[in-house]
Structures are given as structure tokens and as C-alpha cells.
Amino acid sequence: MDFQFSEEQQQFRMELRAWLKENLERPWIEELRDPKNDEKKLFDIRRSWQAKLHESGYLGIHWPKEWGGRGLTVVENAIFAAEAIHAPPIASRVGINLLGPALIHHATEEQRKRFIPKMLSGEEVWCQGFSEPDAGSDLAALRTRAEPDGDDFRLEGQKVWTTFAPWSDWIFVLARTDPDDRYGGITFFLVSLHQEGIEVRPIRQITGESEFGEVFFSGALAKREHMVGALGEGWKIAMTVLAYERGSMSLAHLARFDHYLKDLVEGVRENGSLQRADVREKIARLLVEKEVLRANGYRTLATLASGQAPGPEASLEKIFWSEYSRRLADGALDLLGLQAHLLVHSPHARPHMDWAQEALYSRAVTIYAGSSEIQRNIISKRILKLPSS
Amino acid sequence: MQFELNENNALLKTSIREFLEKETPLAKSRPMMEETQEGFSKELYAELGDLGYLGLTLSESEGGGAAGVIGLAVVLEEMGRVAFPGPFLDLVLAEETLCRVKDQQASQFLQETVSGQKNVLLARSEALDDLERSSLQTRFDQDMIRGTKLPVSYGASADVLLVTTAEGLALVPRPEEGWKATSLPVLDHAQRFVEISLDSPGRLLTDKQRADTILKEVDQLGALGASALMLGLMEGSLELTLDYLKERKAFGRTIGSFQVLQHRAADMWIRMESSRSAVYRAAWALENSLEEASLLVASAKAYCGDSARFVCGETIQLFGGVGYTWEYDPHIYYKRVKTLEQLYGSTRNQLEAALQSQGI
Numbered sequence: 001m002d003f004q005f006s007e008e009q010q011q012f013r014m015e016l017r018a019w020l021k022e023n024l025e026r027p028w029i030e031e032l033r034d035p036k037n038d039e040k041k042l043f044d045i046r047r048s049w050q051a052k053l054h055e056s057g058y059l060g061i062h063w064p065k066e067w068g069g070r071g072l073t074v075v076e077n078a079i080f081a082a083e084a085i086h087a088p089p090i091a092s093r094v095g096i097n098l099l100g101p102a103l104i105h106h107a108t109e110e111q112r113k114r115f116i117p118k119m120l121s122g123e124e125v126w127c128q129g130f131s132e133p134d135a136g137s138d139l140a141a142l143r144t145r146a147e148p149d150g151d152d153f154r155l156e157g158q159k160v161w162t163t164f165a166p167w168s169d170w171i172f173v174l175a176r177t178d179p180d181d182r183y184g185g186i187t188f189f190l191v192s193l194h195q196e197g198i199e200v201r202p203i204r205q206i207t208g209e210s211e212f213g214e215v216f217f218s219g220a221l222a223k224r225e226h227m228v229g230a231l232g233e234g235w236k237i238a239m240t241v242l243a244y245e246r247g248s249m250s251l252a253h254l255a256r257f258d259h260y261l262k263d264l265v266e267g268v269r270e271n272g273s274l275q276r277a278d279v280r281e282k283i284a285r286l287l288v289e290k291e292v293l294r295a296n297g298y299r300t301l302a303t304l305a306s307g308q309a310p311g312p313e314a315s316l317e318k319i320f321w322s323e324y325s326r327r328l329a330d331g332a333l334d335l336l337g338l339q340a341h342l343l344v345h346s347p348h349a350r351p352h353m354d355w356a357q358e359a360l361y362s363r364a365v366t367i368y369a370g371s372s373e374i375q376r377n378i379i380s381k382r383i384l385k386l387p388s389s
Numbered sequence: 390m391q392f393e394l395n396e397n398n399a400l401l402k403t404s405i406r407e408f409l410e411k412e413t414p415l416a417k418s419r420p421m422m423e424e425t426q427e428g429f430s431k432e433l434y435a436e437l438g439d440l441g442y443l444g445l446t447l448s449e450s451e452g453g454g455a456a457g458v459i460g461l462a463v464v465l466e467e468m469g470r471v472a473f474p475g476p477f478l479d480l481v482l483a484e485e486t487l488c489r490v491k492d493q494q495a496s497q498f499l500q501e502t503v504s505g506q507k508n509v510l511l512a513r514s515e516a517l518d519d520l521e522r523s524s525l526q527t528r529f530d531q532d533m534i535r536g537t538k539l540p541v542s543y544g545a546s547a548d549v550l551l552v553t554t555a556e557g558l559a560l561v562p563r564p565e566e567g568w569k570a571t572s573l574p575v576l577d578h579a580q581r582f583v584e585i586s587l588d589s590p591g592r593l594l595t596d597k598q599r600a601d602t603i604l605k606e607v608d609q610l611g612a613l614g615a616s617a618l619m620l621g622l623m624e625g626s627l628e629l630t631l632d633y634l635k636e637r638k639a640f641g642r643t644i645g646s647f648q649v650l651q652h653r654a655a656d657m658w659i660r661m662e663s664s665r666s667a668v669y670r671a672a673w674a675l676e677n678s679l680e681e682a683s684l685l686v687a688s689a690k691a692y693c694g695d696s697a698r699f700v701c702g703e704t705i706q707l708f709g710g711v712g713y714t715w716e717y718d719p720h721i722y723y724k725r726v727k728t729l730e731q732l733y734g735s736t737r738n739q740l741e742a743a744l745q746s747q748g749i
């Protein structure tokens with residue numbers, strides 16, 4: 001039993017901290033507040049930040065060196081996520097966090113050579129084409145087809161809720177190659193968005209931004225050399241992606257939550273209610289649960305660092321951090337009152353924290369990457385072995 | 390980063406589990422809880438002494454097992470799992486107090502507790518709530534201890550009491566005619582609380598200041614130990630529930646196939662596993678005397694308290710009518726955790742302690 005970072009890991013943290021101090025010119029919240037920055041501009045900032053990180057070897061930290069990574073472990077990767085919370089999020093987050101591990105596990109050497117370096121540098125930004133209008137939680141109901149065309153395939157159908165689709169260059173797609181085989185008839189393709197037969201339409205979210213969108217395919221080319229795994233192996237690969245999407249992210253979220261709770265405590269101190277018993281109890285529970293979340297996160301990290309792939313236990317972490325983020329944001333909107341409802345660029349808004357955005361976003365995290373209900377299904381079936389109806 | 394138990398603790402876990410499954414499945418331990426005056430089996434405790442479990446946390450030079458805080462958590466978790474009756478944790482805490490007092494008589498009592506020959510127990514509280522009081526009413530004066538302590542867990546079975554007084558920590562051997570103890574039956578029928586009126590000869594072991602320092606350390610261990618017990622109680626209760634969900638039928642199907650019950654079972658599991666993370670991280674911090682230990686122990690105790698009440702309460706609900714019978718076991722778990730929420734630093738006090746540890 002050991003919940004500590006090693007000396008080398010501490011060293012890594014200190015160097016990174018120094019690097020960030022030198023290289024991060026403006027905290028992300030300042031960029032968000034700047035009226036000159038529209039969504040396009042903000043995404044460009046994320047791209048150039050990613051390029052900077054890449055040059056200094058801070059992307060793919062836990063990937064093998066031969067794939068442009070730093071050759072360290074998930075622990076250092078988590079340390080990075082925790083230290084960089086005030087920096088812009090990288091542009092190809094979906095690529096690096098989700099597709100990357102899938103390529104390392106399942107792709108051919110040529111495919112890795114072709115795609116990983118540009119994914120890391122941010123030259124090519126990726127989005128995830130899994131969900132469809134009639135296939136969300138029930139992902140295997142997907143209907144986008146890949147029809148053979150000579151050696152290659154042509155795509156017909158539609159994806160939806162595709163995060164970053166409006167800014168992406170490539171999409172990884174689950175497509176049906178056999179209509180009669182629910183799981184075995186799905187194949188995993190890497191598809192360029194810059195081609196005929198593709199249309200991307202932004203969708204406006206409850207925050208007013210259009211971070212996600214729809215992707216329509218009408219005869220778009222999916223090359224055989226860009227098929228990952230064999231024909232019909234898509235479901236297996238999708239499961240790898242989802243496991244990485246669900247697990248191992250706790251420490252990054254924790255660093256945010258540390259910052260948020262600190263802001264909440266400052267806020268109630270300023271508004272004079274910190275000594276009220278009801279306020280203290282609420283804050284104490286948020287503090288306690290945050291430590292439990294950290295313990296869960298360290299535990300997952302320890303498992304991953306020992307070389308095991310994330311299993312159904314990843315559902316525990318997903319449920320815990322996502323539902324905690326709702327409780328934390330709701331707590332702030334309650335204890336800080338309308339001050340926490342102010343939009344980031346409004347007069348009187350809290351200088352270091354965008355609670356309004358966080359409160360809205362916290363309603364998304366329990367839906368994507370497998371909703372809270374789906375996670376509970378996974379736990380009850382795969383861990384508790386409760387019978388199907 | 391490593392979550393697995395080391396080899397020694399893994400071995401400890403297997404051996405204590407084997408012992409408890411053989412000696413005290415609930416079918417055997419419920420008569421101890423329900424039909425004996427002491428509420429536990431003295432023979433079994435003597436055996437725990439012989440096997441070295443009673444001196445678990447003490448150093449080898451004190452005749453202990455040097456299993457550390459993590460080892461203690463392992464054993465208590467297993468005890469919780471079978472709702473093991475009696476004052477095991479209280480004895481450990483009394484030992485931890487004795488070994489911090491440099492005193493010859495204390496050392497002798499320590500040895501006798503470790504070997505299971507004597508029960509030394511702490512008598513500290515003077516009120517039934519867990520609110521902070523400015524001073525103790527019990528006094529030490531001219532080799533006599535006078536005052537009333539309540540509740541004292543398993544106090545009627547004590548051979549020696551370690552009594553907190555306004556003057557410091559006192560050692561009070563059981564008088565010839567026994568304690569003036571009034572039993573305080575509570576919601577948890579397995580528990581044996583008494584109120585003890587003292588007007589007895591005894592010795593002062595340390596002054597007040599030193600006693601406070603010692604007991605602060607012991608309190609951390611108590612809170613951690615209670616958290617580990619509650620973790621085990623959740624495990625035992627969830628195991629009962631899962632068996633029942635897979636066997637009971639309604640509307641022509643096993644009730645465990647109803648999604649609403651599956652999700653409730655999943656929530657129980659989430660609470661239990663998160664408690665496990667919290668307990669062992671806190672145990673690790675305490676074992677290594679890290680600064681964050683006070684936050685982590687308070688967090689573990691508060692979180693396990695909330696979680697154990699939830700989990701063990703859900704068990705009763707998911708059993709339906711039989712869950713409300715004396716005959717079935719869910720109430721054993723539920724009652725134990727209700728008491729543990731209040732003891733070893735109530736949830737409310739732990740929440741406040743967590744805040745204060747962060748300067749809030």
C-alpha cells in the first residue's frame with residue numbers, strides 16, 4: 001500500500017511547474033473572458049498551446065518513446081493534468097486521450113506512424129464518431145454503413161454529439177459492415193473530414209456554445225489502410241476507447257475540484273457566511289467527498305501503473321467524479337447565490353472561477369462517456385453479477 | 390503508487406478471515422450478543438490473545454505483532470464483515486494508551502491485555518452526546534477517583550479502567566465488589582454500554598496535558614478503526630443483499646433482475662468501494678505519520694458513517710418484510726453502524742475536524 005508520488009515523480013512535477021511558469025502567458029479563464037476571442041480564436045489558442053507542449057515533450061507522457069511519447073507512466077500523465085489546470089485545454093484532447101490508446105493497442109505499425117505524430121503535434125485534430133441519433137447508450141444499434149468500394153469503403157449515415165467536429169480534421173468512426181451481426185458487424189475506421197461526401201453542422205449547447213456537432217456521410221471515402229483492427233473488430237476497439245474515456249481521469253478532475261472548492265470557501269468567507277452551521281456542514285461534506293474521490297483516483301492509478309488495463313471498476317470513478325462535480329457546482333450556486341450565476345465576462349463575476357459554465361457543464365458529464373445509468377448497469381451486471389431480466 | 394496489501398497484511402487478512410468464518414459466523418455469534426451478559430465470548434477473546442491479534446498494533450518489544458495501522462484496518466474490516474461482537478477495538482485503544490504511558494504498572498496491565506488475560510478499557514465520556522465540554526467533572530484527589538462516566542463500552546467486563554479526570558489520566562483497578570455499573574441498553578442490542586459511578590482508589594498515570602496529547606493520537610486510531618469496521622459491515626451487509634437478490638422471486642422472476650434494484654445495489658457497491666479507498670488511504674497516512682492524516686482520518690470516518698448507514702439501511706429495504714424481523718441478520722449490521730456513527734468521533738465532529746484541518 002502506497003499512495004505517494006515517488007521522488008522522480010515529484011521531480012517531474014517541479015520541472016513541469018517551472019516550465020508552465022515560463023511558458024503559460026495567460027490563464028485560460030482570461031482568454032475566455034477576453035471579448036476579442038470568439039470560438040474560432042479560442043480553438044486556435046488551444047492548437048498553438050498544444051504545439052508548444054508537444055515541442056517540450058509534454059504530450060503522450062505515458063506513451064512509448066517510439067510513438068513520440070515520453071515513455072513515462074499514467075502517474076506522470078495524471079500529474080501533468082493536475083498541474084496544467086489553468087492552461088488552455090489541448091486541441092486534440094479526444095485524439096490523444098481516447099484514440100491514442102486504441103491505436104497503441106490495436107493499430108498496425110504503419111497506422112501508428114502515419115497518425116500518432118500529427119495527433120500529438122496538433123497538426124491533425126480528431127473527433128469521436130460513435131453516437132448516432134438512434135444509437136447513444138445503445139451504441140451497438142448504430143446504422144452508419146461502410147459499403148465496400150473496390151479495396152476501400154464508402155460511408156453512408158450520420159453521427160451526432162460529435163465533440164469538436166466543427167474544428168476537427170479527422171474522425172474515428174464506428175460503422176456497420178454487416179447488418180445482421182449486432183456486435184461482430186461493426187468496424188473501426190479513421191476518416192478524413194476534409195473530403196467530398198462529408199458535411200459538419202454545429203449544434204448549439206445549453207451553454208450557448210457549439211462545441212459539438214453533427215457529421216453527415218454521403219459516400220465519403222474510408223480507406224482500407226485506415227481501418228483499425230480487422231473487419232468486424234470495431235466493437236472490441238470501441239470498448240478500449242470507452243474504458244480509457246471512463247477511467248484514469250480522476251486526478252485531472254481533482255485538481256480542478258481543489259481549485260473550485262478553494263474558490264467556494266473564499267466566496268463564503270467574503271460573503272460572511274462561513275461560520276453558519278448549515279454552510280459549514282455543506283462545505284465539509286464537499287471536502288470529505290473530494291478526499292474520497294482522490295483516494296479512488298490514486299487507487300485506479302495504482303492499478304493502471306501496474307500495467308492492468310482499466311476494467312469495469314472504471315465505472316466507479318466515472319460515476320464518482322461526474323456526480324461529485326454536480327454536487328460541487330450546485331453547492332456553489334446555492335452558497336454563493338447569484339454571484340455564482342454571473343457569466344465570466346459580467347461585472348462582479350468571481351475573478352478566478354466560472355461557476356455558471358461549470359454548473360451547466362456538470363449536467364453533461366453524467367451523460368457522455370456512458371451515462372450514470374449505463375455505468376450502474378455495468379456495475380450490477382459485470383461486478384455484482386445480478387441476473388438479466 | 391500501490392493499492393495492494395503487502396505480503397504480511399495479505400496473510401493477516403486470510404488468517405483472520407478463516408478464524409472468524411469458523412468461530413463466529415452470525416449463527417454462532419448472535420447467541421453471544423443476545424444471550425450472554427457480557428455480549429461476547431471471553432474464551433474467544435482469550436484465543437484472540439493467544440493468536441496475537443490483541444497486540445496487533447504494538448511493537449515487537451511490547452509483545453505485539455507490529456502490524457501497523459494498515460494491519461489493524463485489515464483485521465477490523467474482517468471483523469466488521471461478520472459483525473464480530475465485543476470490545477476488540479476498545480481493547481486496542483486502551484493498549485495504545487497504556488503503551489504511551491511510561492509506567493511500570495501500566496506495562497504490566499498492557500502485557501495482560503495483550504495475552505487476553507485482562508480487559509483494560511478507557512472510560513472517558515461523561516455525557517451521551519458527543520459535544521465538546523470545557524472540563525471533566527471526574528476528579529482525582531488523594532488517591533481516589535470520583536465521578537460518573539457514561540457511556541463506557543463493555544465497561545462491566547473491565548478489569549481495569551483508564552479514567553480521564555480533570556487532573557489527568559488515572560488507572561483504576563476493578564474494586565473487589567465490582568463496578569457500580571448501570572447498564573444502558575441501546576438500539577444496538579449487541580452493544581453493552583454502562584454508566585459507571587466511581588468512588589474508587591486509583592493512581593494518576595500522567596497529568597492532564599500529557600493525557601490530552603496521548604488521547605488525541607489514540608482518537609485518530611479509534612476513528613480509523615471504526616471506519617474499517619464500518620467498511621467491513623458494509624461488505625457483510627452487501628453480501629447478504631446480493632445473495633438475497635439472486636434467490637428471492639417476485640412476479641415470476643428473481644428480484645435481482647429488476648433494474649431499479651440493480652441500480653440500488655450498484656450504489657451500495659460504489660459507497661462500499663469508495664469507503665475502502667478512503668479507509669486504506671487514511672490508514673496509510675496514519676501509519677506513516679503524514680501531515681494529511683488528520684484530514685484523511687476525519688474524512689474516512691465521516692464518509693464511512695454516511696455510507697454504512699445508507700448501505701445497511703438499503704439491505705433492510707431490499708429484504709422486504711423479513712428484513713424487519715429479529716430472525717434475519719440485516720438489523721445486526723444496521724444497528725452496529727448506527728452506533729459506530731456516533732462513537733469514536735461522531736460524524737458531525739469529524740466533519741468539523743476535517744474543516745479545521747484545512748484552516749477553514
Ligand SMILES: Cc1cc2nc3c(=O)[nH]c(=O)nc-3n(C[C@H](O)[C@H](O)[C@H](O)COP(=O)(O)OP(=O)(O)OC[C@H]3O[C@@H](n4cnc5c(N)ncnc54)[C@H](O)[C@@H]3O)c2cc1C
Pocket residue numbers: 127128129130131132133134135136137138160161162163164212364367368369370371372373374377
Ligand atoms: C457534451 C457531450 C459531448 C459528447 N461528445 C460525444 C462525442 O464526441 N462523440 C460521440 O460519439 N458521442 C458524444 N456524446 C454522446 C453521448 O455519448 C451520448 O449522449 C450518450 O451515450 C447517451 O446517448 P443518447 O444521447 O442517445 O441518450 P439515450 O441513450 O437515448 O438515453 C436517454 C436516457 O435513457 C437512459 N438509458 C438509456 N439506456 C438505458 C438502459 N439500458 N438502462 C437505464 N437507463 C438507460 C440514459 O441514461 C439517459 O438518461 C456526447 C454527449 C454530450 C452530452
